[in-house]
Amino acid sequence: KWHVLHFNRECGNGxxxxxxxxxxxxxYYGKTLKTRSDLKSNACLAPAQPIPAFxxxxxxxxxxxxxSKYYGCGLVVPECLxxxxxxxxxxxxxxxxxxxxxxxxxxxxxxxxxMTEDQLEVARKYVDHHTQEFGYEKPNVDFVxxxxxxxxxxxxxxxxxxxxxxxxxxxxxxxxRKVLSDAYxxxxxxxxxxxxDVYSSRKLSDEIKNHKVLWGECLGGALWWGDLVRLAQExxxxxxxxxxxxxxxxxxxxxxxxxxxxxxxSATYRLFKVPKISNKASLVIYNGNITGFGESxxxxxxxxxxxxxxxxxxxxxxxxxxxxxxxxxFTFQPPGVPAGCGVKKPKVGTVNPFExxxxxxxxxxxxxxxxCCGAESSCCK
Numbered sequence: 072k073w074h075v076l077h078f079n080r081e082c083g084n085g086x087x088x089x090x091x092x093x094x095x096x097x098x099y100y101g102k103t104l105k106t107r108s109d110l111k112s113n114a115c116l117a118p119a120q121p122i123p124a125f126x127x128x129x130x131x132x133x134x135x136x137x138x139s140k141y142y143g144c145g146l147v148v149p150e151c152l153x154x155x156x157x158x159x160x161x162x163x164x165x166x167x168x169x170x171x172x173x174x175x176x177x178x179x180x181x182x183x184x185x186m187t188e189d190q191l192e193v194a195r196k197y198v199d200h201h202t203q204e205f206g207y208e209k210p211n212v213d214f215v216x217x218x219x220x221x222x223x224x225x226x227x228x229x230x231x232x233x234x235x236x237x238x239x240x241x242x243x244x245x246x247x248r249k250v251l252s253d254a255y256x257x258x259x260x261x262x263x264x265x266x267x268d269v270y271s272s273r274k275l276s277d278e279i280k281n282h283k284v285l286w287g288e289c290l291g292g293a294l295w296w297g298d299l300v301r302l303a304q305e306x307x308x309x310x311x312x313x314x315x316x317x318x319x320x321x322x323x324x325x326x327x328x329x330x331x332x333x334x335x336x337s338a339t340y341r342l343f344k345v346p347k348i349s350n351k352a353s354l355v356i357y358n359g360n361i362t363g364f365g366e367s368x369x370x371x372x373x374x375x376x377x378x379x380x381x382x383x384x385x386x387x388x389x390x391x392x393x394x395x396x397x398x399x400x401f402t403f404q405p406p407g408v409p410a411g412c413g414v415k416k417p418k419v420g421t422v423n424p425f426e427x428x429x430x431x432x433x434x435x436x437x438x439x440x441x442x443c444c445g446a447e448s449s450c451c452k
Contacts, residue, residue: 122146125363129173132204133166134197140164140190147236147339149265150368151361151396152179155233155451158257159183160219160250160266161240165194165212169201171236172212177205179451182232183214184225191216220249222257230259233396233451237266239337242292247299252306255344261395264308264342269319270296270424272334282329290321290335299340300422308342309391312371315339316424316431338424341371345394353389354381354414356402361450368400372427373420381405382415396450
């Protein structure tokens with residue numbers, strides 16, 4: 072059993088004190104797990120979804136040892152990355168960092184932060200290898216040892232990142248609110264937290280939350296999805312936008328007996344640091360200039376934007392699009408279009424991943440993965 076005590080204390084010189092959870096998670100991912108085959112459930116494995124060709128190309132250039140040490144529950148590749156400064160929370164062996172370093176380009180930069188020395192050792196080992204493999208003059212990736220609940224203590228500055236990603240890591244933290252509030256602090260205005268994680272159908276029992284293996288397998292620390300929606304807005308983010316949802320099957324009789332009738336999904340959300348929304352709907356047209364999305368952009372489970380199609384968006388989405396890196400990718404309130412004339416109305420949206428899974432049956436919404444703007448432009452200024 073794990074005893075969750077004093078997980079968010081700072082010592083006198085500004086360092087961050089390990090909780091019992093932090094220590095055991097580091098042991099699990101640094102010593103117990105040697106490769107992906109050592110996992111006891113499929114919660115920390117990416118679901119089988121179509122991967123865009125340019126992402127597959129980037130993945131193939133990553134060193135095999137880095138890939139074999141990778142544990143994640145989704146493919147976390149937001150669109151429009153060229154020139155962006157990006158932070159990966161819980162970067163592990165660095166697989167996502169090295170993939171994304173190719174998509175932000177040589178003028179962009181990717182920082183990975185992780186608390187596990189063994190994982191960081193693997194990631195740092197191949198910095199020069201990938202710099203040469205990608206044809207860069209100098210590395211555009213660096214790795215920092217630290218805690219995702221203590222980004223300031225790790226030396227990460229306020230308002231310094233365009234995008235933050237995380238792949239099946241937030242559930243491993245004993246203080247989710249602090250993770251979200253620190254992410255909000257280091258994001259630039261208009262920035263985005265785009266992350267995949269595990270969520271439960273209801274609040275977990277203490278037995279499950281204190282189970283060492285279940286926590287290490289990304290289940291014992293899973294948030295009830297409703298708590299994510301609440302916490303995100305309490306720290307300042309726009310209401311979460313649900314992108315994907317996939318059912319998790321544990322396939323381990325011993326763990327299933329402990330979990331009982333609790334259900335879990337892996338889900339991807341996008342949270343933006345933008346001004347508070349108005350309730351006024353707007354008309355927008357996608358310009359089609361994002362590389363890999365020349366015909367349409369699947370922004371989330373509710374909105375898919377086709378090139379030159381007039382779409383009515385609610386005030387929340389209008390604020391996100393107009394105050395983020397997507398502002399130059401859309402035309403807002405296009406002139407000469409009478410209300411209701413040829414305007415596409417959005418389908419009903421949901422932030423409940425279990426509801427989305429039911430709507431789709433056994434299907435999943437393909438991830439809105441993407442690259443960057445055109446070769447001569449930059450999404451992040």
